[in-house]
Amino acid sequence: MLEILLGFTCVLALVLLAFRSEAMNRWALVAYGIAYLGAIGSGCLASAGCLVLPWVEHLTAFFAIDPLNLIFLAILAVVFLPVSIYNLGYRKGAKGDRSSGTFYAVFMLLFMASMTGAVASTHLALYWVFLEATTLASSYLIYFPKTKASLEATWKYIFICSIGIAVAFVGIVFISVGSVGFDSLFLADLYRNAPSMTPLWLKLGFVFITIGLGTKVGLAPVHAWLPDAHSEAPSPVSALLSGTLLNTALLGMMRAYKLMGLAGFGSQGRIILLVLGFLSLVVTAAFILGIRNYKRMLAYSSIENMGIVAVGLGLGGPAILAALFHVAAHSLVKSPFFLTAGNILRRFGTKDTREISGLVKADPLNGWLWVAFCVAILGFPPSPVFMSEYLMISAFVSSGRWLLLAVFLLLLTVILYGMGRRVFAMSFGEPVMSSDSGPVPVSMVLPLFIFIALFTALGSGIFAPLFGLFADAAEVLK
């Protein structure tokens, strides 16, 4: 099924290249989003045994759906469709020649295909191949505004991520060296033989993979590309980078983490993740107070949230469930937050927080959405972020790490203050904007409400079976 999906993506990309019609580019992405959701949805049901599909049997050895990557695939599918609808309005009437619009759509498709391949891969090195492909496919998307700033962001992005991923490849080679008595990098073989692996090579491999993939996840201190790329990319791309790309790299870290656990070095792996997680929180807290560009602010918030996930993995035990839930919560809240930032940028033409105030008066719809997403990402109910952070805190308490909990809460409070202050200063008061290009099209607002419905459903716990999925995934990592 996944092969069909990947093949279909490439065919669609070729069709778009052949026709080069701007309307077709935009609608093809929406159609792809629907098809993708359908394919992943039916694939998930089939792998859960709820649905019998003859072609699911024909999966090759290289791709499979397991309880862990099922969540990541579902996030990809659920985030992409609303983003593609947003893109309808975003790209409508856009300047630029026809071919650059076509390249935009084609690279968007390749970006999705590479993320799908990485998430679904059952082979560690194949995962790496697809992850590097995500960097290459998304680089054009970040460059797309074709300004000096976007060029600089793209260069840093390709360069830093490629070197990071090369480091991860060295880690994979080390793991291969350490696999005594078997010659395979299939995850199933690695997991089965983990206890007999050479400890030195396994640990070295884990460190290299974690630091290397950490670059792509955006964990401090190797996060340098993230604020630049997220703030300069077109808003639908920022939403995908934050909501799906970071997760894709995170999955690789989780696979390596599991391998360490199986080999009996879980506690050493957890310490590394705890350190990286807390560092990310510290870096965010330090930078978010002085930030003047609201898209950069959201990017730092992504670093923070990836840090929270790393802390959750680092705590282990019940916090793993919290970490996985946080991955989904962050994607569902941060993507529309970036899209709203895009609406504000399009209407008022500035990314500087000081040049914007009284959003609620000037543009009530986007103003209130801006406030709502801020409140949601900061973890107030019914946001799913509240639920995951609550689970995380209770994991701190149950393991008796009071000092760490205090530091964790202190850092979150600083970040809450830093972000809340800026967002509220932008939203309330009297409007001071110097230019106003009028309301954004409906298609750029509608998807935001889809996201609100989705994350409220997740956060309020209406769909109990969803928790079962997260519990199953957490079981894989324990």
Add this chain to the structure above:
Amino acid sequence: MIYLLIVLFGSTMLYVSATSRIEAYIKTLYAQGFLLFLMVALEFGRIETATFVFLCLETLVFKAVLIPAMLSNAVRKNEAYRDVEPSISHFFSLIISTLVFLGGFAIAYLSGSRSAEIQPLYFGISISTMVNGLLIVMLRKNVITHAIGYMMMENGIFLLSLSIAKKMPFVVDLGVLLDLFTGIFLLVLFAGKIREAFDETEVDSLSRLKD
């Protein structure tokens, strides 16, 4: 014979650290690609024929010809013949890379006595090549030199994966090569765009985005 090639490969990095002519870096890349090909060629009979043919093609066509040619073309197009004002002088950079090179031998010596899974000299020299590649990226200021440094680092990684007897599935090998080639292609492309936008290819001009 093979040890001679490995040491020769490692010492090419010393040459790079002591010059600021970008064309010299490119020549080194050609040499490295060809040395890697010779190393693969010496393995004839010891690895499967299909893998052998693929590795020969990869090293000879891509690493020894196409990729350096692409970078050399970028140097000419962007008129970036020299690396101006590296962060530290050539003398110090030569000392540092010599130390790293010696460190590679030290790693080879230490790992040889401790681990049966790897070939020590391969391992040590590949690590020192990677570190030297990274040093070039960190200490030089031209974007094309950065791309060359990245490629040298990738050559080091290739040597590392040659040193382990294990092999990857064909589709993975192919994917790795495709990624590398596309990556360099994009770097060259964006280096050209940087030259168009900023009228030079120095990284110092890339300093708009910060907090």
